[in-house]
Amino acid sequence: MADLNTLPPPPFRREQFAISLLAFSLLFAFSTLFGLTQPDITFFRTHAFAWSSALLVTPALYIFIRRYDMAPLTHWWRLFWTFAWVMIAVHLVWGLGLEHDWRPLTVFERQGFWIAFPIFLLQGLWLIDIAMSWTRFDWAWPTGVYKYWQGFMAVFVFANFFVAMVIFRNDTESLVIGLLQTAVVIAAFLLRWNEREQSL
Amino acid sequence: MIRKVVNIIAIVVSCLALVASLGWSWLEGRWSAWSPPQGDVAEVGYDAFTKGAFGLEAFPLKYAVVAGRVSSAAFTTTVEDGRSLWETYGFLPNSKAAALKEPLCESNADQWLPYGFAVTNYVPMTAVQTSLKFAGLTCSSCHSGQLRHADGTLSQPISGMGNMDLDVIAFTDSVRNAVMDPDLTADKILDAYAKVCPDESTGLIDGIVEKIMLGGWLSGVRESMGGDTAKYGLPYHGIQIKQASDIPAGPGRTRPFCSIVRVAMDLPGDDNYAYSKIPVVFEQNQDLRPRAQFDGSLGDPVTRSFIAAYASGASIKALSKPEIVHNIKAAAAYTEQLGIAIPVKPFAAHFPDHAPAAADVERGLTVFQEHCADCHGHRPIASDPTKVEPWVAEGKYLHKMEGVGPLAPADGGLGVDAERVTFRYAHDLPLAIWTTLPGNPKIAAVQEKRLDKAIIDAQDAKAPALAYFWQKQKEKFLLTKRQYRLGHPLYFPACKEGDETCTDESLLDRAPPCSLDVNADPQTCEITAFEAFVNNPIPYAFLRAPYLHNGSVPTMAQLINLEKRPDQFCRGQNVYDPEMLGYTAPPPVDGKCTDPRQAFLFDTGVRGNGNGGHNYPAWDPDALTDQQRADLQALLAYLKTI
Numbered sequence: 001m002a003d004l005n006t007l008p009p010p011p012f013r014r015e016q017f018a019i020s021l022l023a024f025s026l027l028f029a030f031s032t033l034f035g036l037t038q039p040d041i042t043f044f045r046t047h048a049f050a051w052s053s054a055l056l057v058t059p060a061l062y063i064f065i066r067r068y069d070m071a072p073l074t075h076w077w078r079l080f081w082t083f084a085w086v087m088i089a090v091h092l093v094w095g096l097g098l099e100h101d102w103r104p105l106t107v108f109e110r111q112g113f114w115i116a117f118p119i120f121l122l123q124g125l126w127l128i129d130i131a132m133s134w135t136r137f138d139w140a141w142p143t144g145v146y147k148y149w150q151g152f153m154a155v156f157v158f159a160n161f162f163v164a165m166v167i168f169r170n171d172t173e174s175l176v177i178g179l180l181q182t183a184v185v186i187a188a189f190l191l192r193w194n195e196r197e198q199s200l
Numbered sequence: 201m202i203r204k205v206v207n208i209i210a211i212v213v214s215c216l217a218l219v220a221s222l223g224w225s226w227l228e229g230r231w232s233a234w235s236p237p238q239g240d241v242a243e244v245g246y247d248a249f250t251k252g253a254f255g256l257e258a259f260p261l262k263y264a265v266v267a268g269r270v271s272s273a274a275f276t277t278t279v280e281d282g283r284s285l286w287e288t289y290g291f292l293p294n295s296k297a298a299a300l301k302e303p304l305c306e307s308n309a310d311q312w313l314p315y316g317f318a319v320t321n322y323v324p325m326t327a328v329q330t331s332l333k334f335a336g337l338t339c340s341s342c343h344s345g346q347l348r349h350a351d352g353t354l355s356q357p358i359s360g361m362g363n364m365d366l367d368v369i370a371f372t373d374s375v376r377n378a379v380m381d382p383d384l385t386a387d388k389i390l391d392a393y394a395k396v397c398p399d400e401s402t403g404l405i406d407g408i409v410e411k412i413m414l415g416g417w418l419s420g421v422r423e424s425m426g427g428d429t430a431k432y433g434l435p436y437h438g439i440q441i442k443q444a445s446d447i448p449a450g451p452g453r454t455r456p457f458c459s460i461v462r463v464a465m466d467l468p469g470d471d472n473y474a475y476s477k478i479p480v481v482f483e484q485n486q487d488l489r490p491r492a493q494f495d496g497s498l499g500d501p502v503t504r505s506f507i508a509a510y511a512s513g514a515s516i517k518a519l520s521k522p523e524i525v526h527n528i529k530a531a532a533a534y535t536e537q538l539g540i541a542i543p544v545k546p547f548a549a550h551f552p553d554h555a556p557a558a559a560d561v562e563r564g565l566t567v568f569q570e571h572c573a574d575c576h577g578h579r580p581i582a583s584d585p586t587k588v589e590p591w592v593a594e595g596k597y598l599h600k601m602e603g604v605g606p607l608a609p610a611d612g613g614l615g616v617d618a619e620r621v622t623f624r625y626a627h628d629l630p631l632a633i634w635t636t637l638p639g640n641p642k643i644a645a646v647q648e649k650r651l652d653k654a655i656i657d658a659q660d661a662k663a664p665a666l667a668y669f670w671q672k673q674k675e676k677f678l679l680t681k682r683q684y685r686l687g688h689p690l691y692f693p694a695c696k697e698g699d700e701t702c703t704d705e706s707l708l709d710r711a712p713p714c715s716l717d718v719n720a721d722p723q724t725c726e727i728t729a730f731e732a733f734v735n736n737p738i739p740y741a742f743l744r745a746p747y748l749h750n751g752s753v754p755t756m757a758q759l760i761n762l763e764k765r766p767d768q769f770c771r772g773q774n775v776y777d778p779e780m781l782g783y784t785a786p787p788p789v790d791g792k793c794t795d796p797r798q799a800f801l802f803d804t805g806v807r808g809n810g811n812g813g814h815n816y817p818a819w820d821p822d823a824l825t826d827q828q829r830a831d832l833q834a835l836l837a838y839l840k841t842i
Contacts, residue, residue: 014204014207015203015206015207015210017211018206018207018208018210018211018214019210021210021211021214022210022211022213022214024214025213025214025215025217025218025221026213026214026217028217028218028221029217029218029220029221031221032221032224032225033220033221033224036326036328036416037416037420038326039325039326039515039517040326040517040683041326041328041517042683043682043683099683099685099686100685100686101686103686106685106686109641110641110685110686170682
């Protein structure tokens with residue numbers, strides 16, 4: 001194992017930022033402006049920000065599954081992972097602020113502890129993970145506890161989206177995006193497994 | 201090189217998208233900024249009642265300026281007789297309009313828009329707020345009226361009185377006609393407006409937003425109304441708009457249950473003959489009037505106001521906006537005090553030359569107490585005829601229901617036209633309306649259970665289509681419940697502010713369907729559907745003409761059997777008759793109402809228009825004894841004072 005501090009950071013290319021920012025911006029604009037055509041703008045936007053976050057995190061999950069413990073993570077992963085969190089934070093602001101009047105306890109009252117708690121936990125843990133990914137030298141080559149942390153976060157984030165979008169499937173859009181995300185994750189696992197098989 | 205260009209384009213597009221989204225969000229915040237007005241109920245309530253937004257935006261203000269020009273075919277009825285568009289439909293004129301020298305434009309709308317119109321920036325249905333200004337109806341569009349004197353002059357607008365000139369359903373059909381016009385475009389409206397008001401300029405951003413929103417409004421409203429033709433039919437046009445054979449409601453009346461069946465149950469309402477005059481809303485305090493509506497079907501005045509706005513077309517979304525919620529509550533509070541703490545001019549102040557003699561009034565009170573007070577309570581005689589004493593809500597049958605159908609109390613019914621309370625779906629409405637607004641999580645859970653029970657009940661009753669209907673209602677409810685997670689701000693029944701003893705459990709006892717006892721005392725059920733009419737006080741009786749719930753009796757003299765009730769009469773801009781206490785309603789000539797200003801033929805033989813019943817005192821007007829005539833004249837004199 002090489003000394004982490006001596007490994008070069010993965011190469012950064014400007015298009016990684018440009019494309020991930022473009023995806024974020026267009027989804028943000030869609031969620032904000034397309035809501036104007038909907039019967040309930042607040043409701044639409046709250047959900048559209050969640051759908052957008054699910055779409056943004058999907059490439060990050062794909063890259064993570066393909067490369068985790070096999071190859072260094074890339075800036076693609078870090079940027080999509082970050083933008084997805086920003087979008088879910090916007091979803092939180094709309095959901096908690098406008099639909100729950102900034103009263104988190106009402107989310108627990110309405111949804112019950114075991115549904116509400118992971119929502120808030122996700123926001124906090126994901127933010128910590130992103131903070132580490134932008135401050136640690138070993139974000140692309142995690143080792144030790146940090147490696148397990150990253151693995152746990154990927155599972156935790158996917159599980160949250162899967163439960164919210166596929167199990168609860170409150171609307172068609174959620175189900176379609178949730179299934180798409182699940183398909184991408186399964187495909188990533190299959191490709192990873194295939195890659196391993198071939199390398200043996 | 202290509203990669204570099206793509207990167208730059210991507211970043212530029214991203215920045216534009218972000219600036220547009222964040223900029224729009226900032227503008228939305230600016231457009232929707234609102235803080236609750238401070239003041240007492242007389243001031244704040246009056247403002248809400250007459251100028252408040254209720255989610256009843258009719259059309260953009262700039263379109264209101266040019267509607268007569270760009271949509272004249274849709275609004276022309278052929279009975280204008282020199283009247284403005286607004287007057288033709290019976291809206292109360294703006295008192296400042298006559299003095300206005302400048303062209304009618306957006307900037308001086310407060311000087312020409314009819315009384316009772318609000319200027320708001322809510323887009324209809326979605327209630328999104330933008331820079332585009334709309335002209336919207338308020339409570340006072342319908343619930344403020346004027347007395348037309350024989351010399352043609354009009355009184356000042358009287359808050360709380362029904363607008364008996366207003367042909368609101370005809371107006372709605374005209375608006376539908378206008379916006380469904382394929383030739384009407386945003387550019388056409390703005391071009392016409394620019395010609396009328398060349399000096400008015402809109403800022404660059406506001407101008408762009410305005411044009412986009414105007415186009416969006418037009419396509420949205422056209423799609424919505426066009427899509428609803430299966431439920432509403434095509435609107436009438438031209439002279440049809442004023443013909444009773446086509447639009448049977450006519451001036452001063454609505455079809456409230458036709459509307460509520462359409463909006464709350466999504467079912468057609470054409471087979472609904474429940475015509476209702478626009479009611480007065482005086483002294484709505486629950487001590488005097490625990491049940492609202494002619495049939496006593498509603499308890500809380502806020503719920504009553506919500507349902508009025510909802511049935512008139514306000515969306516659930518609009519009715520959740522803080523400003524509109526405030527206006528609903530403030531206007532309801534205003535009507536509770538209107539006529540009590542907030543003065544209403546009595547008869548003698550309007551018609552000092554027709555003030556009845558004190559001796560007649562005194563004798564009339566005796567007659568009233570013998571024939572009327574058991575059901576209506578009474579008002580003591582004031583020493584100053586330009587003032588009124590507080591109503592005395594005491595009477596053997598006061599606040600009781602008088603039945604008309606199978607649920608009638610054993611001691612008989614009122615005998616008035618029953619269409620108001622026996623229409624199809626009447627008994628399904630309470631649950632449908634109650635579940636329109638999801639309550640807090642605990643109440644919403646009960647609402648869901650009651651919908652489940654309705655499905656099971658329908659299946660047990662071997663009515664599978666009804667079960668399907670309730671299943672669909674439940675789906676709609678579940679979606680709305682997700683939108684209003686803490687409960688819709690106007691859900692009912694709800695605890696009053698500061699009531700510490702109120703609990704969710706106690707509320708649910710009042711939730712429909714909760715009682716089959718037509719005369720439960722007190723009747724706590726928040727919303728009922730008894731086939732009955734409720735006995736309530738009748739403050740400001742002279743402002744309640746024409747009488748009975750369907751406005752089928754033009755004067756009080758006819759109602760109390762001093763004169764014969766007419767079978768047919770012409771309605772529109774009728775002159776007020778202070779002698780007979782009501783409207784001078786001329787009979788038709790050869791079956792037609794030829795005066796263009798009173799063009800609506802009210803035929804009491806038409807279903808829903810019956811003028812029978814409420815036969816008190818039960819004397820034959822064609823065979824009155826001298827004593828009876830004198831008693832009735834005295835009664836009429838007393839009724840002028842209450």
